[in-house]
Amino acid sequence: MKRIRPLDTRQLQAFEHLCQTGSFTRTAKQLLVTQSAVSHSLRSLEKEAGCKLIKKQGKQIRLTEAGERLLAFARPWLEEMNRVRDEIRSSDDQGVPRIRLGASDQICRFLLPPLLKEFSNLEPRCKFEIRGLDTLDCLNLLSSNEVDLSLTVEPFPRSDYLFIPCFSDELVVVTYPEHSWAKKGIVCWRDINGEKFILPNRRGFTFRAIQDFLSNKGIQLNSFMEMNSSETTKELIKHKFGIGILADWFVAKEVESGELVSLPLGPRRLIRPWGISTLKSHSLGTAERAFIKCVEQMGCRLDG
Secondary structure, three states: OOOOOOOOOOHHHHHHHHHHHHHHHHHHHHOOOOHHHHHHHHHHHHHOOOOEEEEEEOOEEEEOHHHHHHHHHHHHHHHHHHHHHHHOEEOOOOOOEEEEEEOOOHHHHHHHHHHHHHHHOOOOOOEEEEEEEOOHHHHHHHHHHOOOEEEEEOOOOOOOEEEEEEEEEEEEEEOOOOHHHHHHHOHHHHHHHOOOOEEOOOOOHHHHHHHHHHHOOOOOOEEEEEEHHHHHHHHHOOOOOOOOEEHHHHHHHHHHOOOOOOOOOOOOEEEEEEHHHHHHOOOHHHHHHHHHHHHHHHHHHHHH
């Protein structure tokens, strides 16, 4: 008697992706494999099933009747398998909820402590694994499944990410009180050539947002200092080494005390959305959903 083997999970995943994309090339790209590997996987699945699952009509892919029946079974089964896998991964061996979080350095320093304190009142048993990096590195950890959530500024849109906006801040020009702009109470962009700007690292999303903003004004900074640390930028401005563009909340205390002066960039404001990024393929656990809600609630208070 011939032994009937269960269908291979990876082959079912490739089949489901192929049905979703309608393209061997896009399926291979999503699964990070070669196109020939997708074709081989489909042939093996058809061999196990004992029938054809798809048929080609020109460049289009159509499901056979057997293929439609298999997809109706495979899709909910794969979704459930992913959900259970994510729930298992988001808990330790004792069933304690776990959140693997990547967060920008600014968030780790200023927002995360009160956020974790508030969340611990809701989920006292939850454990955190936190990686404090810049936005790009956090997204790389997300792609490699080293973290499940990333709390950063809004990244550039990608097909595999889901971004959940939670709050926003405004970027402003920050200078010392003796600066001519501070005395006038307005940024004079026509006098920009003589200014020494201190900007964030050019590989970051904030630098690109600033660059795009200035470019729309027809302004190009040919010479400026780059700093990885916003705290260092703030100290350099205090010591009159230059002026910077920073988040309004980041300098609120110094502005209130009179150490620094913040000025709007102009009639058109530069707003940065912040929120949670996760992979679309990741099924959020109960603790993760509760954490996202907590971030949203704190964001409402910050925006208010």
